[in-house]
Amino acid sequence: MQRRIKLKASFNKWRFLSIITSCILIYSTIAYTLMNPRPREQFFQLYALGSQHMIGDYYPKNTTTITLNTNVSWYIGVTNFMGSIQYVMVKVKLGNASIPPPNQTTATPSPAPEVASFRRILMDNETWEIPFNWKIKSVEEREGELYISLEINGAETGVI
Structure with a gap:
């Protein structure tokens, strides 16, 4: 039972880290796009x-x-x-x-x-x-x- 709780806690920890990493990547991509607009023709x-x-x-x-x-x-x-x-x-x-x-x-x-x-x-x-x-x-x-x-x-x- 204790092993099952550890596995479940470990799985939730990885899920949490995956979600946080995905959010950081998505938000940093959006921030980069907004801060560096496409160059215009001169x-x-x-x-x-x-x-x-x-x-x-x-x-x-x-x-x-x-x-x-x-x-x-x-x-x-x-x-x-x-x-x-x-x-x-x-x-x-x-x-x-x-x-x-x-x-x-x-x-x-x-x-x-x-x-x-x-x-x-x-x-x-x-x-x-x-x-x-x-x-x-x-x-x-x-x-x-x-x-x-x-x-x-x-x-x-x-x-x-």
Whole structure:
């Protein structure tokens, strides 16, 4: 009888230890999952809006032929989804159909000339919207080369 009580007590002891161990494993797994969330995708969002602050109306009178001293208004936006503070530089290039666009596969920028650049530090999830107003001031052809003078955000740029 005493041996039977010892076996029963020993069996209950192992059952208790098994339950406690299982509970610790389950709760520690849940705690780890809650304390270490899945990493999120890190990226920048870059967008361009037209004069009405909407997609579209990028060119006056809906024509891509821009005459001298015609104001063109765009808004360039960047949102930081990198998960930390980031230093951002936006380069604006001027090109036409004969200049190749950027190559996304090789991460090669367009060879078009840079007409403006903007820099700023962005907090995580912060959006920065840049008003970009420009017009062509003059166009000259010298020795088969085309030279364009621009006014960007009220300041005249050099000839490109």
